[in-house]
Amino acid sequence: MPTTLAAQLAALELGHLSISADASTACRNPLQPDAIDQTLAAVWSDLFGLFTDTVLEDQAEELGWGVVNLFHRAAAKASIRIDRATDEIRLLLATNDGSEIHTTELEQQVERAQVAEDEMLALEALRETAAALYLAETGSSWRPAGGSRLSHDALTTSAVVQGREFLKARAEGKRRAAMPQGTPIVFAGGRLSFTSTDDAKTYGDAIWQTLDRVRANVGDMVLVHGGDGKGADRLAASWAERHKVPQIAFSLDTRLGARAGFKRNEQMLDLKPRYVVAFAGNGVLERLVIQAKERGLSVVDRRGPLGTNPKQHARAQASGRP
Template sequence: MYDTFIDHLAGLDLSGFSIKPAPFTQTDLPCDEAINQTLAGAWSDLFAMFADTALEADAEDIAWGFVNLFHRAASRKSSRLDRASDEIRALLASADGSEIHSSNLDEQVARAQAAEASMIAFEQMRETAAALYLDEIGSSWKPMSGSRPNHSAKITSAVVDARDFLRTRAERRRAAHSPEGTPIVFAGGRSSFATTDEAKAFAETVWATLDKVYDQVPDMLIVHGGDSKGVDRLAASWAERRDIQQLVFSLDRRLGARAGFKRNEQMLSLKPRYVIAFPGNGVLERLVIEAKAQRITVVDRRCPTGG
């Protein structure tokens, strides 16, 4: 059987045949309607399959992974864009005016533009899937580590040459990772409730408080610790529903017992307009004390029910 296969293979006319990567000059990408309809349909079918089965308890993990597929794809394209940008810089530094050099430069710019377009498309898919996650799970999606940038927010025009491309790339990267607005620090710990009604009432208090502050600070940037099992989860969900930027200060575990206090320092260094405080531990109490010492207004909701 093996010899027969080799004989057939040897008889094939493979002259002129080669395997090439997908053309980087391809610019057609899925339209918004296709992305929205396809992901919504896939999401609906996937979770309908889990409903009323022994796997229903695992739905949240599967939902997180679904969004993460697009986040990882966008990250890979971002890495490819970084490599292409490095090549452009090297070519600019060694410019000799030759036709070959110019051709190589044009090719690298085209590669970089294609990688950027793909990255933005995958980010759009991630954001669409993240909205489905929010509706299904009730909390904001975030990656295991790192941030969730959105490079499409500041795009206004196409890049026309290598130097413009590099400058625009740097500006977009800064914009994606540097949210703007008036900082509002939100802090609280983990709470337990005797009944579902009590938990719902607490969540409504959190959202109502944030809505009142938002009325006063329409350009608010909400700053929190990103605890997915505490009240931060409610704040993150509220912010995503309102399309408000979030700045997450996760604990630096290397600092041990000082991690919480260091985070307090970092958040207060932003000079926030308000600190919103819900029930928490001693680290949160210290945050409130330090905020008042710095004459920062504290919206105090530390009674057990958050009122």
């Protein structure tokens, strides 16, 4: 039975490393949340104020995405360093010979892991603050170009996980604490065009109001959607970002060709969602609704004009009401 080094670092779980780092070897002072908020808000305001009424105004959204991505990539690199250090720790624990040299090397690896973890958490805090500024600026939830957006801070719940990564982690029995946990709610909707700005706003409001009502019934909801950067998925993702609701984005697997949309339907429904929220879309979405009903799942149907319930809209039309 392990009796040293914090019970051999909780029997190799390594989730809470406990060796204290020497303060003289590295600065371990955390970033203060208020300082992060104030500094990034000032930088963001000055930077994007610079673009207004200039040749770069149309590029502001893409440049904003890049600013958030700087912190995301740096956090990902710190996460890789943690993985490498913990692999070394496992190896050293497995080959522990009790020597002073071995113990010193083990303590150094633990310290490296701790430093990398502190850096990752600080960078993720910067990314989340920048992502909130991006949302306020563009109205869109920030997502990385590839992979997932996870946060290892237990107080942050706005994770965005790619569907394939989520399914792989679940199949391997390795669901990390940062993976979304809760009740899945599938959201589906396509890209629509509108004749007026008022119609577009009415449609967007319908999506947010519908998700508000669903969340009122499902407090631990996890929003599952298709990850489209435009149209209804974008509006739903932005709602989730605003409300700190974790997301699983099942982007299309283009290798499957014409079958990609139907495969995505199956993957989302296999999560056994509490509700399927459906707004207007294409034939693949219609098939999703049919399959959901066949499986006995509750469908919140908003496929009528501007996000209305189609049956209620038809009755209103029949009675002459607007």
